[in-house]
Amino acid sequence: MSRTSWSINALATEFQLDRRTVGKRLEGVVPVDLGPDGSPRWSMVDAAPALLNPREPRSAPTRPPPEGAEILTKIPNDVQAGFVIALLDLMTNGKPYIGGALMASGLSLEQAKRGAAHVHVALMSFADRAARNLGIPPWVQQEEPSWIPVDKIQEPDWKGLAAFAKQERAKAAPKVA
Known part of the structure; x- marks a missing residue:
């Protein structure tokens, strides 16, 4: 579930x-x-x-760090660690955002699926090149960072995105009297 x-x-x-x-x-x-x-x-x-309980003080939720986050302890520069956090988020959660944007722009379900996969890979490749050019560990020490959680990449809810896009297109369609 x-x-x-x-x-x-x-x-x-x-x-x-x-x-x-x-x-x-x-x-x-x-x-x-x-x-x-x-x-x-x-x-x-x-x-x-x-x-x-709106009056009770709220504390930040205590969730375990994402898989692969232990690499952050090996990055001495906070700005570079922030880049890696953003990269981990892009890698694991980027595909649903991309798929949603493509469906909202009017692409068919199949076009959005293919486009999301290609854009996701292109963004990951761009981030990989940028990390190497900036000298961010572990990219400068390893050819293929083995800590990247590729098995955690989120798949979009294509059925939900298709239903949402259909609703949005129906709202935008000219009304016939």
């Missing part, structure tokens, strides 16, 4: 709260991802405490 992420509207419906109230209570709660339309989404585990 996969984790579901929730928009402000969905959380407002589930908790029977005004969406502005939900937005205020979620300030400081880190979203887990973005929806196909680019809006932030939260996990129920992170959102529920802020929505149920």
Whole structure:
């Protein structure tokens, strides 16, 4: 079973709260991802405490670091470590964002699938070249960084993206009387 992420509207419906109230209570709660339309989404585990107990001080969620993050301890420069964090995020979570953008731009499901795969690989290649040119460890020490979690690359929810794109196209279609 996969984790579901929730928009402000969905959380407002589930908790029977005004969406502005939900937005205020979620300030400081880190979203887990973005929806196909680019809006932030939260996990129920992170959102529920802020929505149920708005006066209690919120602490940052304690999640284990992503696989591969131990490499950050070997990078002496904070800016370079930040680059690696962004690269890890791009590698594992970039494909759904790319797929969503391609579906929202009007591409068919098959075109978006192929495009997302190609764009994702191109961005990873660009990041790899940039890391090597900037001298960021471990790229400068290894030909192929073995710590990169390629098995953790997220696949987009193609069915959900297709349904969302269909809804958006229906809204944008001229109304015939």
